[in-house]
Amino acid sequence: MKKRTFLTAAALSAAALAAAPAMAQDNTFKIGLILPMTGQQATTGRQIEAAARLYMAQNGDTVAGKKIQLIVKDDTSLPDTTRRLAQELVVNDKVNVLAGFGITPSALATAPIATQSKTPMVVMAAATSSITQASPYIVRTSFTLPQVSVALADWAPKNGIKTVVTLVSDYGPGIDAEKFFKDRLTFNGGQVTDALRVPLRNPDFAPFLQKVRDNKPDALFVFVPSGAGAAVMKQFLERGLDKAGIRLIATGDVTDDDQLNDMGDGALGVVTSHHYSAAHPSAMNKKFVEAFSKANKGLRPNFMAVGGYDGMRVIYEALKTSKGQGGGDALLAAMKGQLFESPRGKIFIDAQTRDIVQDVYLRKVEKKDGQLYNVEFDVIKDVKDPGKAK
Ligand code: DHB
16 A cells, blocks of 8 residues: 555645645735635625725735735634635645634634645734734734733723723633733722623623623723624613713724714713724825725725735735745745834834734724714824733
8 A cells, every 4th residue: 555545634734735835836926815704703804805905906916026816715704614715725726825814713723724834824803912823924914902902901090990890702802801901900000890701602792781780890891803892882871881880991893993983972982992093193094094985885994904904015015025036934034024104003013923013092982074983092102912021
């Protein structure tokens, strides 16, 4: 019997992955963009795909003599599907870069494929701190929950908030937000009086909000992923938590620009911390918001869109710097250390951690020209992911 027969399926697929990049050779440069285009996280996919296409429309589809081909795949936010699609994109389509990743489990499921095939993997959405440690081929253009949560825990006690109940989605980013918010608030002399976790899939916030009402903290701190914020806001108001004197504070995932304008005046005054607001007052952002909206029937870009737009920038520049030569390692090297102006402000890909360093803003929901926006009122410059400060 030939030796090959004894190879397990896993070893076979590992061999296929390792061989894949060497075979990729023609004048196209392929980006495999895996996103949740349907299901609970569909707005993330819609925003990122639209932003990637906008970047290409503005910057052309030929870079360093290569024609850029974007291959979009819908993983419906199921990590097993993400992994299968990534494997197919690497082995069959011979993509040069993997990108997207709407939720943390999808990014973590794909990390070993990036490592084995030496394919750079640009995480444009998922935001658990540890993701960049799952593969040396991962580069992140989104954010991390520790990065954005700490600013709010500094702001709260200076603004009359001493006791807080935390309410987070029960998975990676939520657990990061809960821990880093609590540690910092406690350090600042405040107190987390209860820590509640809701399921990621089909969450029912009502029973948790009732517990918060009974607990009567000064504020409720919330993290839920993009797309779930409007439901939290609605039930917070319906249960009369605001009338009971409980303030709502959150990461900007809750007052998501994709949904904010439909949340109604009940959202006015909610203070959040985050890395991007469609109302960010820079010339570059004004142009970005206008162009995005024009290309997408009036849709307002959210923080997912900016992660996708900047991710495309990182890929384009890496291709330019490596002059279209070399494989995944050359591309990866050229992604590390990129420093540029994004619609969110100045950003930097830390060469050591491959994670994003960026400004974090405190914002308040206000009405401007009849529309609800997250209006920035303070900034913490150049914030590294505190989840990695060891
Ligand atoms: C993640 C997903 C989100 O939609 C978000 O707003 C933050 C984090 C995640 O799964 O990592």
